[in-house]
Amino acid sequence: MSKLFDQIKVGLDDSLEEKLQWLDPGYGSYRILKKSVDARQQPPEWVFRIETFSQGENPPPLNFPISKTTKTISDKPIIVGAGPAGLFAALRLIERGIPCTLLEQGSEATKRMKSIAAYWRYGTLHPLNNVCFGEGGAGLYSDGKLITRIKSPYIPYVLNRLVQFGAPEEIQYLSNPHVGSDKIRKVIPPLREFLKSHGCDLHFDTPVKKVLFQNGKTAGVLLENGKKLDGSKVVLATGHSSVSILEHLANDGVTLEGKSFALGLRIEHPQKEINQIQYKAYWDHPALGAANYRLAKHDKRTGIGVYSFCMCPGGYVISSGTDSEGIVSNGMSNYKRNSPFANAAIVVSVDHQSSFGKDIFGGISFRKELEKKAKKTVEAVGGNKQLPTQTVFNFLDQKNGNLLPSSTPSGCVPARLDQLLPSAIYQQLCKALDSFNRSMPGFISPHSQLLGVETRTSCPIRVTRHAETFQSLSHPGLYPTGEGAGYAGGITSAACDGVRVAEAIFETF
Numbered sequence: 043m044s045k046l047f048d049q050i051k052v053g054l055d056d057s058l059e060e061k062l063q064w065l066d067p068g069y070g071s072y073r074i075l076k077k078s079v080d081a082r083q084q085p086p087e088w089v090f091r092i093e094t095f096s097q098g099e100n101p102p103p104l105n106f107p108i109s110k111t112t113k114t115i116s117d118k119p120i121i122v123g124a125g126p127a128g129l130f131a132a133l134r135l136i137e138r139g140i141p142c143t144l145l146e147q148g149s150e151a152t153k154r155m156k157s158i159a160a161y162w163r164y165g166t167l168h169p170l171n172n173v174c175f176g177e178g179g180a181g182l183y184s185d186g187k188l189i190t191r192i193k194s195p196y197i198p199y200v201l202n203r204l205v206q207f208g209a210p211e212e213i214q215y216l217s218n219p220h221v222g223s224d225k226i227r228k229v230i231p232p233l234r235e236f237l238k239s240h241g242c243d244l245h246f247d248t249p250v251k252k253v254l255f256q257n258g259k260t261a262g263v264l265l266e267n268g269k270k271l272d273g274s275k276v277v278l279a280t281g282h283s284s285v286s287i288l289e290h291l292a293n294d295g296v297t298l299e300g301k302s303f304a305l306g307l308r309i310e311h312p313q314k315e316i317n318q319i320q321y322k323a324y325w326d327h328p329a330l331g332a333a334n335y336r337l338a339k340h341d342k343r344t345g346i347g348v349y350s351f352c353m354c355p356g357g358y359v360i361s362s363g364t365d366s367e368g369i370v371s372n373g374m375s376n377y378k379r380n381s382p383f384a385n386a387a388i389v390v391s392v393d394h395q396s397s398f399g400k401d402i403f404g405g406i407s408f409r410k411e412l413e414k415k416a417k418k419t420v421e422a423v424g425g426n427k428q429l430p431t432q433t434v435f436n437f438l439d440q441k442n443g444n445l446l447p448s449s450t451p452s453g454c455v456p457a458r459l460d461q462l463l464p465s466a467i468y469q470q471l472c473k474a475l476d477s478f479n480r481s482m483p484g485f486i487s488p489h490s491q492l493l494g495v496e497t498r499t500s501c502p503i504r505v506t507r508h509a510e511t512f513q514s515l516s517h518p519g520l521y522p523t524g525e526g527a528g529y530a531g532g533i534t535s536a537a538c539d540g541v542r543v544a545e546a547i548f549e550t551f
């Protein structure tokens with residue numbers, strides 16, 4: 043019979059097994075349910091939640107078996123987009139015994155990676171194969187972070203399936219789980235092959251021009267090549283950067299609404315400095331690895347929030363635009379998080395109602411103009427795919443100056459980011475940096491710099507849907523899903539949303 047032990051504290055150089063022998067003498071085996079580090083006191087300690095098992099008893103496998111429908115499905119659901127939401131919607135449908143069609147405008151991951159490398163090296167941007175578009179979605183070029191603030195019963199299922207397809211087993215119990223950009227790319231091919239061999243008709247390099255409707259109901263999709271696919275159920279999982287499909291939906295009268303979002307810059311420090319701030323005297327202990335942080339400041343008077351987002355310990359700042367007119371910054375880390383730099387987005391909340399009123403596409407236009415302005419700033423000094431950059435000191439002092447070394451594979455060019463940003467955004471960032479420096483003394487550092495612009499934190503539009511059926515409020519059969527529809531904000535939350543939508547479709551059968 044198993045026993046549960048919570049809040050087990052173990053020193054960095056101590057043995058968990060020895061602690062368990064003291065707590066449960068003669069235990070046979072154990073399973074880690076949660077592992078985190080408590081750095082609030084010195085020295086830091088590991089904190090575990092453990093389930094132990096008697097001699098001869100092994101932990102039961104975590105496999106989350108799924109029952110299948112016994113019906114023959116002729117009206118196959120169509121999924122648009124092979125990011126986390128689309129892939130997990132397809133996976134759940136397949137496991138439920140429902141065949142489906144998955145359409146992705148970009149290429150398979152290997153081909154996509156070559157296009158991204160060409161952009162970072164030469165500045166040649168492929169409009170359908172970039173950091174945001176292609177198999178795996180934007181999550182393929184991130185930290186592979188699986189942290190989420192949502193409360194969903196599908197989180198364990200999503201993590202378990204990622205492990206089955208090759209992710210490290212530890213993501214099921216770490217408090218800050220991450221796969222790493224290098225390892226998550228290895229998870230995608232076996233997931234793809236599983237889908238293809240179990241009833242998913244998967245098509246890459248197949249852009250969808252629009253969703254088709256007949257008498258107010260979903261009837262299928264029209265591809266860019268002119269071909270039509272019939273289907274009464276379309277899962278729209280196009281990601282936070284697919285603007286054209288949103289424009290088509292608006293033209294067809296699908297109910298949309300403007301959504302608040304956030305934008306700003308990405309800050310980069312030497313990882314050593316973040317380790318020293320967080321771990322103090324134990325900053326270089328080999329058991330701890332690269333430290334992270336999460337910061338937030340809320341202005342009670344204005345309601346504006348400034349917060350860190352997509353923090354990448356031991357990571358890289360990357361150029362991640364989706365069209366040739368704009369520059370966008372993002373961050374990623376590999377599994378080992380062994381880059382000498384740490385980076386995170388520092389973004390300011392933008393309230394849709396007070397900023398754009400009834401203009402549903404106001405947020406889209408706002409971010410696009412800022413991205414275009416960033417590109418012109420880069421071109422003005424002879425660049426094309428580099429990121430506009432300014433040291434934190436010069437940003438606060440509003441002056442020019444030399445740049446520091448950076449992790450970005452795209453290169454940096456000097457820019458007056460204090461002038462590039464709207465004045466209100468700039469002022470909020472300055473106040474927030476001062477607040478963050480009080481929370482983490484040393485955060486404002488002579489070795490830190492800012493790179494622009496961080497504009498793709500989430501989609502500024504929501505495709506509204508019913509709370510229980512998950513179908514469009516105006517067009518039944520359309521299932522808005524994931525980040526691009528305004529219902530997620532990361533790999534795990536998008537994947538969970540894809541599962542929820544798949545379950546709603548399963549119920550209709």
